[in-house]
Amino acid sequence: MMLSLPLLQAVADSAAYRDFPVIGSRAAVWIAAEIHLMFAAFVLGVPIFAVVAEAIGIFGKDPRYDRLSKEFTRLLLIAYSATAIWGAVFVFFLATLYQPLWAYLTAIFGPSMWVYVGIFFLESFTLYLYYYGWDRWKYGRAKLWHWGLGILLNVWGTTVMFIADSWLTYMMTPPRDITPETSPASIKIWHAILNHTWMPINIHRLIGNVVFGGAIVGAYASYRFLASTTDEERAHYDWMGYVGNFIAMSALIVLPFAGYWLGREIYQYDQSMGITMMGGFMSWLWVIQAFLIAVLFLAGNYYLWVGMGRIPGAERYRPYTKFLLIVLVLGALVWGTPHTMIADSRELAAMGGSHHPLLGALGVMSAKNTAVNLMILATFLSFLLYRRANIRQVVPWAQTGTRIQGAMFIIAAAIVLFFGIRGYFVEAIVRIGYSVYQVGAVLACIVFVTVIDILMARGAQSLGAIQWGKMPARSQYALFILAVTFTWLMGLMGFARSGIRQHWHVWQVMRDNTPYAATPALGYAAIMISTCVLIFLSLVGFIFWLGGLAEKSTFVPSTVEAPHVGH
Amino acid sequence: MWATNLRIFGVVLGTLALYTLIANKIPQVQSEVPKALALGANVTPEQLVSAGDQLFHGAGGCTACHGLGTRAPNLLTDEKGQGTIGARCGKREQGKDCKAYLYESLTNPRAYVVQGYEPIMPEMGRTLSPQQLWALVAFLESNGGTVDVTGSDIPAATAAPAAPAGGGAATAPGVAGIAGGSTDPMAIIRGAGCTACHTINGEGGKIGPDLSHVGSRLSQNLIRESILLPDAKTAKGFEKFKGVMPKTFGHQLTGEQLEALVQFLSSHK
Numbered sequence: 135m136m137l138s139l140p141l142l143q144a145v146a147d148s149a150a151y152r153d154f155p156v157i158g159s160r161a162a163v164w165i166a167a168e169i170h171l172m173f174a175a176f177v178l179g180v181p182i183f184a185v186v187a188e189a190i191g192i193f194g195k196d197p198r199y200d201r202l203s204k205e206f207t208r209l210l211l212i213a214y215s216a217t218a219i220w221g222a223v224f225v226f227f228l229a230t231l232y233q234p235l236w237a238y239l240t241a242i243f244g245p246s247m248w249v250y251v252g253i254f255f256l257e258s259f260t261l262y263l264y265y266y267g268w269d270r271w272k273y274g275r276a277k278l279w280h281w282g283l284g285i286l287l288n289v290w291g292t293t294v295m296f297i298a299d300s301w302l303t304y305m306m307t308p309p310r311d312i313t314p315e316t317s318p319a320s321i322k323i324w325h326a327i328l329n330h331t332w333m334p335i336n337i338h339r340l341i342g343n344v345v346f347g348g349a350i351v352g353a354y355a356s357y358r359f360l361a362s363t364t365d366e367e368r369a370h371y372d373w374m375g376y377v378g379n380f381i382a383m384s385a386l387i388v389l390p391f392a393g394y395w396l397g398r399e400i401y402q403y404d405q406s407m408g409i410t411m412m413g414g415f416m417s418w419l420w421v422i423q424a425f426l427i428a429v430l431f432l433a434g435n436y437y438l439w440v441g442m443g444r445i446p447g448a449e450r451y452r453p454y455t456k457f458l459l460i461v462l463v464l465g466a467l468v469w470g471t472p473h474t475m476i477a478d479s480r481e482l483a484a485m486g487g488s489h490h491p492l493l494g495a496l497g498v499m500s501a502k503n504t505a506v507n508l509m510i511l512a513t514f515l516s517f518l519l520y521r522r523a524n525i526r527q528v529v530p531w532a533q534t535g536t537r538i539q540g541a542m543f544i545i546a547a548a549i550v551l552f553f554g555i556r557g558y559f560v561e562a563i564v565r566i567g568y569s570v571y572q573v574g575a576v577l578a579c580i581v582f583v584t585v586i587d588i589l590m591a592r593g594a595q596s597l598g599a600i601q602w603g604k605m606p607a608r609s610q611y612a613l614f615i616l617a618v619t620f621t622w623l624m625g626l627m628g629f630a631r632s633g634i635r636q637h638w639h640v641w642q643v644m645r646d647n648t649p650y651a652a653t654p655a656l657g658y659a660a661i662m663i664s665t666c667v668l669i670f671l672s673l674v675g676f677i678f679w680l681g682g683l684a685e686k687s688t689f690v691p692s693t694v695e696a697p698h699v700g701h
Numbered sequence: 702m703w704a705t706n707l708r709i710f711g712v713v714l715g716t717l718a719l720y721t722l723i724a725n726k727i728p729q730v731q732s733e734v735p736k737a738l739a740l741g742a743n744v745t746p747e748q749l750v751s752a753g754d755q756l757f758h759g760a761g762g763c764t765a766c767h768g769l770g771t772r773a774p775n776l777l778t779d780e781k782g783q784g785t786i787g788a789r790c791g792k793r794e795q796g797k798d799c800k801a802y803l804y805e806s807l808t809n810p811r812a813y814v815v816q817g818y819e820p821i822m823p824e825m826g827r828t829l830s831p832q833q834l835w836a837l838v839a840f841l842e843s844n845g846g847t848v849d850v851t852g853s854d855i856p857a858a859t860a861a862p863a864a865p866a867g868g869g870a871a872t873a874p875g876v877a878g879i880a881g882g883s884t885d886p887m888a889i890i891r892g893a894g895c896t897a898c899h900t901i902n903g904e905g906g907k908i909g910p911d912l913s914h915v916g917s918r919l920s921q922n923l924i925r926e927s928i929l930l931p932d933a934k935t936a937k938g939f940e941k942f943k944g945v946m947p948k949t950f951g952h953q954l955t956g957e958q959l960e961a962l963v964q965f966l967s968s969h970k
Contacts, residue, residue: 310932310948360705406823409765409772415730422724611712618716637734642827646734653732660724664717671713 151648152231159231160650161662166227168625168666169673170220172346174298175339175624176674177213178291179347180206181261183381185284192277202374203284205681206351207265212677214258232648235639241318242326243301250297257290292340299335300327305640306631307331307403314643330403334396335631341389346620348382353617354678356610359603369603375613376441382616383434383517387510387580391573400634407641411634418656419630421472424502426623428466431509433612433619435462438520440609446598448523454515461512468505471496495558503569504554507576511547514580518587525594535590539583546579621670625663633659735760738832742852746839749850753840756833763837766822773822774815777844787846800849803838809947812894820898824947831855884957886965893950901969909946910936916970925963928954 154162184203191200229236240247264283271280307330312321355375362368401408410416439455442448471493495501518539529535553568560568635641637651645651654662738752757763766773776786783789790799793813797805806813807829810822825834832855839850883889890896898909915924926933931946954962 311930357709360709361702404823405819405821406762409821410732410762415732415762415765418727418730421727422720425723426720611708614709614712615716618713619720622717622720633732636732651734655729655731656727657725657729658731660721664721667717668713 150233152233153649154227154231158650159227159648163224163227163231164662165666165669166220166224168628168663169670170217170224171628172621172624172666172670173213173217173220173673174295175343175346176350177210177217178295178340179343179345180210180213180351181284181287181291182344183347183351183378184210185281185288186381187377188281188284192281198370198373202377204265204268206354207261207268209354209677209681210261211265212680213674214261216673216677218254218258232639234647235644238318238640238644239301239305242304242321242323245323246297246300246327250294253290253294253297257287257294260287260290295339295343296332296336299339300329300332302632303331303335304329306635307400307407308640308643310403312643316643331396331399334392334399338389338392338396341385341392342624344385345382345389346624348378348380348385349613349617349620350378350674352378352382352613353674354378356613357675357678358682359605359610360607362603365603372444372602372605375610379434379437379613379616380517382620383513386430386434387513390506390510391577394569394573404641407634410636411630415653415655416630416633417472419626421470422656422660423623423626423630424466424470426619426626427506428462428470429619430616430623431462431466431513433615435459435513435516437609437612437616438516440606440612442520442523443606444601444604445520445523446601447525448520451519451523454519458512458516462509465505465509465512468496468501469509471501498558499569500554500557500565503557503572504550507550507572508547510576511543511550511579514583515543518583522587522591524597524600525591526597527590527594529590529592532590535586539586542579542583546575549575618667618671621667622663625666626659629659629663732762733760735829735833737830738836740832740836740852740855742855744852744855746843746848746850749836749839750843750848752833752836753838753843756829756837757840761825761829761833761837773818776841785845787842787844790841790846798849799842799846800838800854803841804834807834807837809894809949811898811947814894824949826949884961886961889954889958889962893954898946910939912966912969914969916967919967921963921967924966925959928959928962 151159153159157165184206187199187203187206191197191203260283264280264287267280267283271277304326309325309329312326352375355371355378359368359371359375362371397408397411400411412420435458439452442451527535550572553571557565557568633653636653637646638644639646735756740748740752763776767776774780774786778785780786780789786803787799790802793802802813808824808826810824811820814820825837829837835850835855839848842848842850887902890901895901895912898907899912900907901912903913919927923934929948929951931948950959
């Protein structure tokens with residue numbers, strides 16, 4: 135320790151903060167990091183999407199999915215360049231504006247940064263092989279090898295993300311034996327990587343990237359749909375938009391569970407950090423998050439309900455949508471009810487207590503968990519109705535199966551409500567455990583109902599082909615709203631994750647000594663997030679346009695009916 | 702197509718504007734950086750109280766829990782009929798005056814966990830300088846009590862944690878060590894607040910392992926290590942409480958106190 139102090143001081147003396155003209159160094163790094171992350175999510179999420187689509191094309195013998203996959207891989211080529219450029223901007227800003235932090239991080243993580251670069255190199259060339267070899271390795275065993283390249287691309291991409299995650303999670307949750315006096319050179323790299331939040335962030339981001347990739351695919355398809363001049367083209371992009379939305383919404387349902395895990399790890403690491411996040415100056419952030427997720431649920435469901443207009447037989451289920459809408463709106467209102475907000479003694483006295491006398495009961499976790507689980511169930515039911523809209527089951531046990539499915543929904547909802555109400559009468563530590571039962575009931579319902587539905591759909595009688603392309607334009611704007619909201623939400627959650635460090639570069643180990651050390655209020659953060667989203671979406675729009683310019687659309691004229699996903 | 706493009710642009714811009722507007726309409730709270738205080742020996746009680754007030758309501762982050770009535774005791778308003786913190790702090794621990802009690806509650810909050818609350822408060826000595834801590838003590842005393850913090854309480858030339866590059870957290874206890882430097886093991890155990898979590902001689906909590914027979918489980922070296930580096934090894938069944946035990950005893954205990962404690966615990970077989 136005696137040796138480490140002079141070393142740290144030497145680092146501090148030789149490295150200094152600098153400022154960036156006009157917008158300041160924090161804003162400069164914020165924009166560079168955020169846009170790099172958005173592109174990174176795009177180039178990590180879309181390959182997952184592409185490789186799954188290619189697999190459906192190969193094993194389902196449906197060339198549409200193969201073409202869809204190729205179309206997106208083409209966009210990836212340009213997006214990779216944008217990711218690398220913004221990554222370089224970010225690193226240069228960090229190295230020149232925040233030298234002390236950069237010196238500290240490189241002292242610990244230097245070797246992993248070299249590995250990162252090496253894998254990024256491999257990832258890029260795997261992508262080139264994957265795309266340019268598409269038509270060469272098109273048939274038979276070669277096609278399987280090509281698909282293997284797609285998997286390899288995802289392996290490289292995921293590894294790169296895991297490495298980068300270790301740096302940022304170390305800043306949030308450095309191992310507890312590391313103190314301000316610990317020399318960074320003495321910290322073992324694996325010890326730093328295996329910190330409290332590394333794996334939860336990895337999993338959360340992995341799922342988040344799939345959601346994001348699906349949403350961007352949906353936005354691309356809707357852009358092309360609106361620009362289409364022929365019915366066939368419109369049908370193709372309508373179908374593509376549906377696939378993108380399906381993937382985004384399916385992964386979104388799983389995302390909160392990964393979020394719970396991350397939140398729990400943050401609390402276990404440092405309760406005060408968790409309280410800052412959920413009940414301190416960031417408490418309002420979760421109200422905004424609830425609003426955004428409500429928009430996602432509503433827009434996603436709206437798209438499905440409008441989409442039922444193009445499915446013969448769907449009119450049977452239309453009367454139910456208003457009840458689903460009521461559940462979603464009520465759930466969103468409860469979820470958006472604030473619980474704890476920072477207030478001084480004067481404000482508390484004016485309120486007559488620590489919580490609102492009426493709404494306070496809805497702002498607690500019991501109510502919120504109940505609301506969100508019921509919203510997930512409602513969304514799943516929407517999808518189920520959409521899925522079976524144009525079929526009539528012919529298996530002899532179809533009626534019994536439907537009743538069992540209905541009972542499963544009722545039981546799941548009852549479990550969610552039971553533990554939600556009971557949560558008001560037990561200790562906090564017991565109440566937290568109840569969320570596991572609620573989530574378990576919902577997941578079990580989703581899994582078992584889906585299995586039953588797949589079995590029931592065997593040999594089902596068709597009530598007519600889905601009329602792809604017969605979608606009103608307003609449904610496509612819902613896909614745009616989804617893409618913008620997903621992107622904005624990503625920026626907001628990034629602010630939450632990074633902001634809970636407050637004025638620490640590395641939590642309670644290395645302080646931020648710049649003039650920008652204070653963590654800004656949500657208003658400022660929202661302006662920054664919107665700026666980043668606008669820059670990102672403008673660049674993505676440009677990439678979409680380039681994609682169309684470089685090559686004509688790859689859609690193939692329809693000869694077979696495009697199936698529902700999962701059929 | 703231009704009309705479509707404009708409509709798309711309008712939807713994107715409108716959505717962004719809506720979110721930005723909502724985020725700007727809600728209460729705006731910035732997380733401030735605790736300012737380093739330069740309080741000299743001739744600092745007045747008013748200056749201390751004023752500085753403490755700013756910390757309590759701002760950068761100290763105290764209001765995130767205190768005052769809400771659910772996570773931590775109310776300090777500025779009545780707490781279960783016992784009055785405000787300045788009125789009750791001198792009665793909380795026998796033989797401990799208000800000033801010493803408050804300072805220790807800030808630097809070693811697990812020493813006095815109020816019944817009915819979880820031990821969630823962070824050690825404020827990790828993030829605030831001794832000057833800031835004393836300013837907070839003065840402010841809390843001013844709420845219903847008498848401010849008796851003076852310039853002589855504040856250690857001279859103490860660096861605030863806002864030191865460059867790594868900027869360490871200061872660890873100046875300010876008061877005369879744990880249990881006033883006593884080498885009586887039970888006085889140390891009570892003074893250090895061990896019984897808030899551990900049971901020994903039938904006294905104490907269940908958050909940490911029972912120490913009644915610790916000598917039969919751990920060697921003297923392991924007991925010493927567990928006191929100085931509590932997270933180095935975690936007792937089976939207590940993994941979820943890893944990180945709860947303070948890591949500050951190496952600074953707070955004198956060598957004699959540490960050895961007295963180790964001998965005492967190892968004799969409990």
